[in-house]
Amino acid sequence: METAITIQDLVPLLPVLVVTGVAVLAMLLIALKRNHTLIGATTIIGLGLALITAFLVLPFAGQQVTPLLMIDNFSLFFTIVILLAAGFIAVFSFPYLYHLKDEVEEYYLLLLIATIGALIMVSSNHFLSAFLGLETLSISLYAMIAYPLHSKEAVKFPVEASLKYLVLSAVSSALILFGIALLYAQTGSLQFTELAMTGGSVADGYFITALVLLFAGVGFKLSLAPFHMWTPDVYEGAPLPATMYLATVGKAAMMVLLLRFVVASQALSFHSVVVVIGCMAVLSILAGNLLALVQENLKRILAYSSIAHMGYLLIALIALDDASTRLGVEAISFYLIAYIVMSLGAFGVATVISSSEKEFDFVADYQGLFWREPWLALLLTAMLLSLAGIPLTVGFIGKFYVVLAGVEGSLWGLLLVLVVGSGISIYYYLRIVYRMLLQPQLDQAYREAGWDSIGSYAVLALLLALLLLLGVYPGFLMSIIEVVSVSI
């Protein structure tokens, strides 16, 4: 196997290289002079540059760069999505960390490194790079979750959250590794496409064991029931921008990786694997939605709702099983975009009124928001309705995709669970909306919007515009996704 890397190989990797360069630059700048504004700006501009290069390398798509990475339209598409999301989160982080009485600069470094991991994950079609990317992302996240560690006023329990995430994430990585090892022992390859599990030379049971281990590990990372226990605690304990990162980029990168693996390796040709994923889907939808009903904390509600949303995505994943079309891939891709937009928006509203000293994350904190901060309330309402899948919003189109994929796969039972789950979910989303409509009682002092928040409000406006635009006129994104889905 040729291992020498040529210049031609490096061109498609430019986005990753730019982010890496910016991470190094940020580190050097921190060493020279600690300046929050400078590092924040460097990060945001750097991610913007990487975004531009991602567009520039589009003509070079379709290259296998070393055996580890596959840069095709699909990976570049999600590279763009992840860079945008990471950039938005950096913008939200800036005012949040502005008043933290601690060194804040390294946070951006962690964010950049985590983004490198995520970019590697969406491009890899090899277990080695997949695992490296996954660990880069996870390890950076441990630190991001525990970030406001030294601040006396820092709310919440970042250490508890971080430790919980560390231990469970390590266990799940071990499960994934064990699964990979079993597969490698049988096939002698770590390449997704060469796993050729359909050939019957080895006993099926062996593959099924490996795949179930793998899916259990992935289930942890995606917070699928029954591996979801950590999610609400980590979401609640982590500082808001880190929660945001975990919920959007973390989940999306893992899902894309899973999708690529499933499509390339035809793992779904084993009926029992499909059954296992189906059970995870049903459990996630029911557990996520039911447990969200009794929560009083916005972050916990969004945590449980994310469990349910990942469950919906699994329906589309199962629909890929012996399907003649790529509808499942398209459904997952669109839904991920929708999910990123609405999660960023929902967490974003909480972030702009919170700061590292005081987070407003209880539903009660939002009472009467409609009459105090009409625009923020409108934004949060739109995001919540989108999460509930109501038309005019992108969430509805996402649900449309998933249901269509489910219909194509004739997954009537799972669709019924989806309907029940959505029905339940309306209750907890609308409960927050209703709370915002009441008269304000607790006169909470939200964080004052200073110059540092301008970016956050601009991003929120952009997210709302995206939410509505993609909800009413999704045609162009549908066409793009149709094209990029062909490449995996």
Place this chain on the structure above:
Amino acid sequence: MILAWLILILFVGGLAAWLADFVDPKLPRVVALIFLAVDGLLLLNVLGATPFTPADASGEWLAYLKADWMPRFEIYFQLGMDGLSWLMAILTVFLGIMATGAAWNEIHERAGFFYFNLLWTLAGVMGVFVALDLFLFFFFWEVMLIPMYLIIAIWGHENKNYAAMKFFIFTQVSGLLMLIGILAMAYFHYLQFGVFSFDYFALQNVQLAANTSLLVMLLFFVGFGTKLPTVPLHSWLPDAHSQAPTAGSVILAGILLKTGAYGLIRFTVPLFEDAARAFAPVAMTLAAVSILYCAKVAFAQTDLKRLIAYTSVSHMGFVTLGVFAWNEQAVQGAVMTMLAHGLSAAALFMLAGGLQHRIHTRNMEQMGGFWPRVPRMSVIALFFSIAALGMPGLGNFVGEFLALIGAFQISITLTAIAALGLILASVYSLWVLQKVFQGSYENDKVDDAALVDLSRQEMVFYFAMMAGLVWMGVYPGTFLNLSAMTLGSLF
């Protein structure tokens, strides 16, 4: 293009009303009224068009529009208006104006946002009545929910949160089931013709096995039957109606329920004709049960608005009966019932709301002997009660009579049972009149300081609705001819 304008005007009007609030809190209601009036004029203009058959459609249409929307799934922005749509659309605009009138002096708090929600609900309803692409139809079907939810949740009465939530969850879940039905149809079209399609005309060509057809039809039926509503899917309605503000009840009872009936006539039966025929005995039985059971339950209510809500379910039973009998007379009867009930139920809710606004209670136990105090209101209540119980000469009679004649040709037993509903309707209608307006007046039961008779302005609204009912009753031909335009191509 005119059809897109019909919808767009309401959306824009909603935004304009909201913005007007920042200028003057009294302005939004005027803005809403103006936009509704413009919409109405536009609608009258459509009626002047000569019916034609578009190249990619069948049947006769007054106006038609097809534009690209989501080419990936062959989803079009496809609108069409024929006689049936026109009748429903004019009912929407007319009752929209009535609702604005009902809210005129009742809604002072955040008036701009109220009229925004009112007009957006109407925009969604208008879209439902003209959409021919099933995805677009479903889109509008759901669009109307949120503003309606907000109307109940913000301006509703004591138990508004519960009622609004229940309304939303019922309609949303049943809507999702319908979405599965719609997508299944699109997918079957894909299997048979190689492309997805949500086109109303294309989907009529899909051939389905009897069992599949029945299942998919049931998904549609649950969606529409919840909105209609029919027993056993009706339990959201009494709560929503009694808790909504007057204007909310008016458009709920007058228009939103009709979207369910419209869906049955436009989509459920034409798309699944054989399955609907097979299902007809069950549906008609449900209809008969709705008529009798809800009439009986209505009789047991003490809350005036709850009572009217149950009578709505009972009257809508005649619509289900007519639709599933599926002959021209029966469906004509269903359409007439939709129109007439739209007016009579709206008027009764306005009266109940007016009373509540004056004496701050809906409890009939505390009312009695109001006739001498509010003679004009009493006479009007008498008129609409008599209309609702099906007095010949008024619209409701024509509708229910035709529905029963049509149903008689399908099932004599069920028709006979359903006809008993007419007797029960007389009983509860007259009972309400006796309870509220007759008897002796005791002013220690209610706070009667504000119990004044209808103002001239309110009278105008009631007269408009009375005129409509009399027109339907003595010269139903105007309406029957219009709906015949649609029905002619269905049988």
